[in-house]
Amino acid sequence: MRKPATKVKRLDVFERYLSLWVFLCMLAGIALGRLAPEFTHRVSAFEFGRASHVNVAIAALIWLMIYPMMLKIDFGGIRGVFAKPKGLFITLFVNWLVKPFSMALLGWVFIQWLFSSVLGWIDPATAKNYTAGLIILAAAPCTAMVFVWSYLTDGDGPYTLAQVAINDLIMVFAFAPIVMFLVGVTGVVIPGAVLFTSVLVFIVIPLVAGWASRAVLIRARGPVWFDSAFLPKFRPVTIVALLATLVLIFAFQSENLLSHWNAVVLLAIPILIQVYFNSGLTYALMRRFGMRHDIATPGALIGASNFFELAVAVAITLFGPTSPAALATAVGVLVEVPVMLSVCRLCIRSRAWYQAALPVPNAPTA
Numbered sequence: 256m257r258k259p260a261t262k263v264k265r266l267d268v269f270e271r272y273l274s275l276w277v278f279l280c281m282l283a284g285i286a287l288g289r290l291a292p293e294f295t296h297r298v299s300a301f302e303f304g305r306a307s308h309v310n311v312a313i314a315a316l317i318w319l320m321i322y323p324m325m326l327k328i329d330f331g332g333i334r335g336v337f338a339k340p341k342g343l344f345i346t347l348f349v350n351w352l353v354k355p356f357s358m359a360l361l362g363w364v365f366i367q368w369l370f371s372s373v374l375g376w377i378d379p380a381t382a383k384n385y386t387a388g389l390i391i392l393a394a395a396p397c398t399a400m401v402f403v404w405s406y407l408t409d410g411d412g413p414y415t416l417a418q419v420a421i422n423d424l425i426m427v428f429a430f431a432p433i434v435m436f437l438v439g440v441t442g443v444v445i446p447g448a449v450l451f452t453s454v455l456v457f458i459v460i461p462l463v464a465g466w467a468s469r470a471v472l473i474r475a476r477g478p479v480w481f482d483s484a485f486l487p488k489f490r491p492v493t494i495v496a497l498l499a500t501l502v503l504i505f506a507f508q509s510e511n512l513l514s515h516w517n518a519v520v521l522l523a524i525p526i527l528i529q530v531y532f533n534s535g536l537t538y539a540l541m542r543r544f545g546m547r548h549d550i551a552t553p554g555a556l557i558g559a560s561n562f563f564e565l566a567v568a569v570a571i572t573l574f575g576p577t578s579p580a581a582l583a584t585a586v587g588v589l590v591e592v593p594v595m596l597s598v599c600r601l602c603i604r605s606r607a608w609y610q611a612a613l614p615v616p617n618a619p620t621a
Contacts, residue, residue: 284505299576317568319496323489325465342550349558358393359437361525362386388583397560410553507576522586534559
């Protein structure tokens with residue numbers, strides 16, 4: 256008897272070619288910055304009050320991206336993740352200890368030491384600013400795209416959702432102290448009040464708004480309507496907001512990019528190393544402690560990818576839209592999709608090797 260053909264899991268057109276869209280946004284942004292410099296300057300200088308450091312246009316667009324992400328988070332499912340506590344602890348260990356600290360080390364080794372002190376390709380002040388942006392990029396685990404990566408690798412959906420929910424809660428309390436400490440170690444002083452304002456504006460408020468909206472709407476209309484009718488309406492809004500944000504970032508960075516075009520390549524190096532190191536470490540630890548493959552892959556993918564929407568917003572708020580730190584977070588967006596797709600392929604191809612280490616393949620573990 257013939258086996259039914261296995262359905263090949265694929266990304267939709269937008270996600271599959273996200274790196275292309277980012278590249279096109281970079282070209283459009285550079286063109287805007289060069290052809291309309293006065294308009295670009297006015298937009299970049301438009302803030303919520305004189306000392307807020309929160310750019311109005313970027314804040315509005317980031318909100319349009321982050322709020323729909325928070326709507327997806329079901330905090331009621333958190334209890335289920337504690338049925339497999341080892342997987343959770345491994346993910347949290349990599350996300351909140353290994354990942355930000357390893358990026359700080361990579362930023363110092365490559366950007367501040369090799370590319371700046373040794374080779375002289377980057378001036379010292381700019382190198383510190385780039386490193387700060389890389390730390391901000393690594394300090395928050397992925398929230399939205401990790402659902403896509405988990406789907407492509409046959410990850411445990413409810414477990415992925417619960418891990419994301421827990422990471423979002425931890426982010427409220429851990430993101431600001433980690434960023435302040437690690438960025439301070441690099442020699443860059445950041446205003447604590449501005450950083451905590453960023454956490455309030457870009458994490459706490461959308462998190463609470465998403466949780467409240469989800470609870471009210473599900474109670475009123477039911478989960479089926481919420482998932483099949485309400486959430487899909489935000490899909491085009493999120494896409495347009497992301498692309499518009501990127502156009503503005505690259506418009507603000509147009510002069511910087513044209514005069515330091517090689518910075519994109521240099522910044523990509525520590526980002527690539529970090530992605531493969533953290534995903535490989537999580538995957539290996541999951542195998543060592545006997546976790547199922549569909550638990551290991553989401554954990555590895557959460558540890559590898561970044562909440563780049565938040566990173567962009569915080570970098571702009573702390574350092575300004577034309578800063579090297581903001582450019583560093585934008586490079587994270589540029590390289591993330593193709594790199595994460597390669598991590599997904601590695602997880603799928605190594606499934607047999609992974610499961611060979613388990614006492615009973617695919618058996619639940621404590």
